[in-house]
Amino acid sequence: MRGADCLLAELATLIEAALAESVRATAHSLPERRQDTPGDSTSNDWDDVQQTRRGDPEAYRRLIERHQDHVARILWRFSRDRRAHEELVQDVFVEAYLSLHGYQGSAPFEHWLARIATRMGYRYWKEKARRKETEPFDLQEWDEAVGDGPATAALEPDHAASLLHQLLAQMAPRDRLVLTLRYLEQCDVVETARRTGWTKTMVKVQTMRARNRLRKLIEQSGTELIE
Secondary structure, eight states, X not given: OOOHHHHHHHHHHHHHHHHHHHHHHHHHTSOOOOOOOHHHHHHHHHHHXXXXXXXOHHHHHHHHHHHXXXXXXXXXXXXXXXXXXXXXXXXXXXXXXXXXXXXXXSSOHHHHHHHHXXXXXXXXXXHHHHHTOOOOOOHHHHHHHHOSSOHHHHSOHHHHHHHHHHHHHTSOHHHHHHHIIIIISOOOHHHHHHHHOOOHHHHHHXXXXXXXXXXXHHHHTTOOOOO
């Protein structure tokens, strides 16, 4: 039986194709995204922020069109329910609009939105945890699906994504958040700290604790870990 770290790395590799396809499908129903270069985007963002503050609704519409795909991709990590996902994306842009006075332009607008999206997704997980709306996860199902051969050949990406979502749903929202950012989003410690508002030391400690809890979760399922 694979260890917790190996399991996470294996699952993360498998789900990339499924997540990319899902985000493309979600974004397809939204207005076409403008194709700006990074430099142009940053300049245009600040101009549109200032115009929005002056009451120009078209300026904020341009900000939404420019960044909706990025926000949708982040929030797909937090919910695989399309209705909930759509509501989360909308909530992020509502929250951003209401908080726009606090954006000073010291960091790219995309980074500022990513932090709001992470906070919004984390809040969604905490509310869901309070209602205890989690799906049971059976590690035996994972092992039977993967078998003894290469995982990428034995398990469909959609199935892998579903299993990973169920596995992480069994964990506390804080543990789930740090594992998602560090393993699935592949954020380093600095980026994770920026997205969560935690200190770098807290990110390191929380990562270690979450990994240990993941090991315990696997052990409680009756599996044997190989370090």
